[in-house]
Amino acid sequence: MAELNTDAGGGKKKGSGKVRSKKGNNKVDLTAMVDLAFLLITFFMLTTSLSKPQSMNLGMPDKQKKDQPEKDIEVADDRTMTILLGENNKVKWYMGQFTSPLEGPEDSSYGKAGIRQPILEKVKSVPAKYGDPKKGLIVIIKLDKKTNYKNMVDILDEMAIAKVPTYAIVDLTKEEKALLDNND
Amino acid sequence: MAVKTQKKAGAIDMTAMCDVAFLLLTFFILTATAKQPEPLTVETPNSTVQTKLPETDLATLTVGDGKVFFGVLGRDVRERTLEMMGIKYGIAFSPEERQRFALMDGFGVPIANLKQIIAMTGSERNQQGLQPGIPKDSLNNELKEWIYNARMANIELHQQELKFAIKGDAKLEYPNIKKVMDILQDQEVNSFNLVTGLRGENF
Numbered sequence: 038m039a040e041l042n043t044d045a046g047g048g049k050k051k052g053s054g055k056v057r058s059k060k061g062n063n064k065v066d067l068t069a070m071v072d073l074a075f076l077l078i079t080f081f082m083l084t085t086s087l088s089k090p091q092s093m094n095l096g097m098p099d100k101q102k103k104d105q106p107e108k109d110i111e112v113a114d115d116r117t118m119t120i121l122l123g124e125n126n127k128v129k130w131y132m133g134q135f136t137s138p139l140e141g142p143e144d145s146s147y148g149k150a151g152i153r154q155p156i157l158e159k160v161k162s163v164p165a166k167y168g169d170p171k172k173g174l175i176v177i178i179k180l181d182k183k184t185n186y187k188n189m190v191d192i193l194d195e196m197a198i199a200k201v202p203t204y205a206i207v208d209l210t211k212e213e214k215a216l217l218d219n220n221d
Numbered sequence: 222m223a224v225k226t227q228k229k230a231g232a233i234d235m236t237a238m239c240d241v242a243f244l245l246l247t248f249f250i251l252t253a254t255a256k257q258p259e260p261l262t263v264e265t266p267n268s269t270v271q272t273k274l275p276e277t278d279l280a281t282l283t284v285g286d287g288k289v290f291f292g293v294l295g296r297d298v299r300e301r302t303l304e305m306m307g308i309k310y311g312i313a314f315s316p317e318e319r320q321r322f323a324l325m326d327g328f329g330v331p332i333a334n335l336k337q338i339i340a341m342t343g344s345e346r347n348q349q350g351l352q353p354g355i356p357k358d359s360l361n362n363e364l365k366e367w368i369y370n371a372r373m374a375n376i377e378l379h380q381q382e383l384k385f386a387i388k389g390d391a392k393l394e395y396p397n398i399k400k401v402m403d404i405l406q407d408q409e410v411n412s413f414n415l416v417t418g419l420r421g422e423n424f
Contacts, residue, residue, distance in 0.1 A: 071238055071242055092416050094270075095412070183394060183395075184395045193268070
């Protein structure tokens with residue numbers, strides 16, 4: 038592939054005449070230089086495209102004006118999944134209403150083996166149950182005050198991975214906070 | 222004779238390849254932007270989402286350690302924002318100060334101390350812990366004014382609604398972020414970008 042033999046001495050190779058070694062001598066070996074150049078090119082190519090920070094879009098619902106009456110949106114129990122996030126990476130989830138959950142409340146954790154499994158399962162099972170792909174899962178994410186920002190991004194990321202059609206971030210109620218704090 | 226011809230075939234002229242390689246190398250070195258020093262360094266959390274941040278009409282709110290820093294892209298927008306803030310708070314900024322401010326990427330001081338920060342050199346300004354953050358409590362909500370005026374300036378100059386990115390520290394507690402999101406939502410900015418690093422799906 039490359040010209041390796043740049044030694045001036047033809048003495049290394051037995052049998053080759055001195056005349057031939059002098060002929061090949063006027064070429065400089067560029068292999069190492071090209072190698073280095075391509076290494077640097079690769080480095081700069083990768084860093085320029087990766088250094089641009091990634092971002093995640095988050096759309097929040099319109100804020101309700103304080104003097105306006107609260108609008109309740111009725112949603113089927115078996116379509117809503119509530120995920121509670123607390124301090125020290127605590128995660129709990131349940132289906133349906135808090136007072137009469139259809140499933141759970143169940144402890145979970147972040148990541149592939151944790152909360153992602155029930156979410157993925159529900160994302161598939163809910164539209165199947167209704168026989169209508171538009172009636173997908175609704176996830177309500179409730180964050181405690183002690184929850185850190187990393188966990189918030191983690192759970193939003195899970196939403197993106199599982200392609201949950203509808204999700205919202207809401208504050209925790211007192212009862213739910215008690216549930217998070219009590220049994221650990 | 223046969224042995225000699227085979228040896229000759231092994232040598233390839235690499236001059237052209239070397240030329241191309243270095244041309245590309247030069248191009249990438251020149252286009253690469255050096256990382257700007259930041260007055261408030263935050264460690265962003267990671268996500269799998271691969272949306273890039275918009276490159277224009279963007280304001281970044283850096284939140285970390287209970288402080289909020291504010292920065293807008295575009296020198297013209299920065300200058301106009303400062304002008305509008307000056308009118309609002311009754312502080313006159315000289316054209317020189319405005320020009321220096323237009324070169325600042327982000328800052329985090331109450332507007333009363335802004336002149337001192339503008340007068341500093343870049344390295345003095347970016348010392349960690351020097352700038353106390355922009356006041357954002359209900360009595361003195363300067364952050365709200367900065368956001369509002371930057372939006373107005375951007376609409377005036379670029380005829381486009383300003384987009385907002387929130388760059389939060391991973392260890393930050395949720396109310397700090399919520400406070401910033403609330404200020405944005407009060408102005409009916411309901412969509413924003415959360416700046417994150419990149420990771421794979423298997424975590």
